[in-house]
Amino acid sequence: MAYISEEHEAIRAAIRDFAENEIRPHAMAIDKESRFPIEILKKMGALGYLGIPYPEEWGGPGMDMLSYAIGVEEISRVCASTGITMAAHTSLGIFPIYTYGTPAQKERYLRKLITGEWLGAFGLTEPEAGSDAGGTRTTAVRDGDGWILNGSKIYITNGKSAKVIVTAARTSKDAGTRGISAFLVEQPNPGVTIGKLEDKLGCRGSETAEIHFENVRLPADALLGELNRGFPVFLDTLDGGRVSIGAMALGIAQGAFEAAVEYAKTRQQFGRPIAEFQGLQWILADMATQIENARLHVYNSARMKDAGVPYKKESAMAKLVAAETAMYVTTKAIQVHGGIGYMRELPVERYFRDAKLLEIGEGTSEIQRTVIAREILK
Numbered sequence: 001m002a003y004i005s006e007e008h009e010a011i012r013a014a015i016r017d018f019a020e021n022e023i024r025p026h027a028m029a030i031d032k033e034s035r036f037p038i039e040i041l042k043k044m045g046a047l048g049y050l051g052i053p054y055p056e057e058w059g060g061p062g063m064d065m066l067s068y069a070i071g072v073e074e075i076s077r078v079c080a081s082t083g084i085t086m087a088a089h090t091s092l093g094i095f096p097i098y099t100y101g102t103p104a105q106k107e108r109y110l111r112k113l114i115t116g117e118w119l120g121a122f123g124l125t126e127p128e129a130g131s132d133a134g135g136t137r138t139t140a141v142r143d144g145d146g147w148i149l150n151g152s153k154i155y156i157t158n159g160k161s162a163k164v165i166v167t168a169a170r171t172s173k174d175a176g177t178r179g180i181s182a183f184l185v186e187q188p189n190p191g192v193t194i195g196k197l198e199d200k201l202g203c204r205g206s207e208t209a210e211i212h213f214e215n216v217r218l219p220a221d222a223l224l225g226e227l228n229r230g231f232p233v234f235l236d237t238l239d240g241g242r243v244s245i246g247a248m249a250l251g252i253a254q255g256a257f258e259a260a261v262e263y264a265k266t267r268q269q270f271g272r273p274i275a276e277f278q279g280l281q282w283i284l285a286d287m288a289t290q291i292e293n294a295r296l297h298v299y300n301s302a303r304m305k306d307a308g309v310p311y312k313k314e315s316a317m318a319k320l321v322a323a324e325t326a327m328y329v330t331t332k333a334i335q336v337h338g339g340i341g342y343m344r345e346l347p348v349e350r351y352f353r354d355a356k357l358l359e360i361g362e363g364t365s366e367i368q369r370t371v372i373a374r375e376i377l378k
Helices: 006-032 038-047 065-078 080-100 103-114 230-266 278-307 312-342 348-359 365-376
Strands: 120-123 139-143 146-157 164-170 180-186 192-197 208-218
Touching (some): 080 103, 080 230, 080 348
Antiparallel strands (some): 139 146, 164 180
């Protein structure tokens, strides 16, 4: 396993213990029943797990980005639904407020979010603005000293339960990425309605919601960052979010791999454990090698963010490699299990379904390759 300090190993051990004892017993039901794990999230908030990389002055444990990546990895190793809820809240809901918020905005939101009293969400995706985030059609129009917000968002993680949504809206008629601003939209709020909750292939215990804004009145101080300069806020947020999604993919892959190894040691065929057959040993070796490769990418991108050096390319690489590794490893984990791996009585088919989202969400694998290429060719 990629080298980490004794302190980071202690963090891993603590979060793994929580995941094994508090989440694993419920993970199958969370998936089967599409159950949003609110009680688990409250416990995580009380332990500081929903605000790992944020300082003590705002209620966080004051750890680093690598600690946070390890945390997401360990939670996702057991339950990806809980992992993605954690990642969306911490990376997408809190980070832009912590980084771009005014002192008053930080005072209003950060402590409640970091301690898990409130959940946060990130309102960027729209029917016409997926990979092309510059296609945002939601608008915010000045009205006196405030704003009137109209539009809709789709596929918003934590969208139903979030108390504050970092929302992209067009504030200028300029085309493309110019003229987009970021706003803080609280719930409940007159004019904010939650549409359908998506019935998903995987990560079924996380909320993925439509959100509709109809003449929502926002105060002047709901603007986050500079007017018409919201797009850089979202890009910066997504860079960090890719580290957490890479960590989530890493956790899914690790969980599926461990299940495959354990099954290979106990499953008997032709009078001996299938782990003794060279063909299967090679499959496990390839799985382990790809996981370790992904871990190096994810941890490296986290360390670069901690060091304060540019990491856009590396976070895109981490997300790309880890997501595709998760898909590969979960596919092979089912193969190792054979027929029973296809059945819902074991978790490997859940890992497989959960993994697919990571090649799509927060920038598809194709978009990651575009980001990497642009950074290389600067």
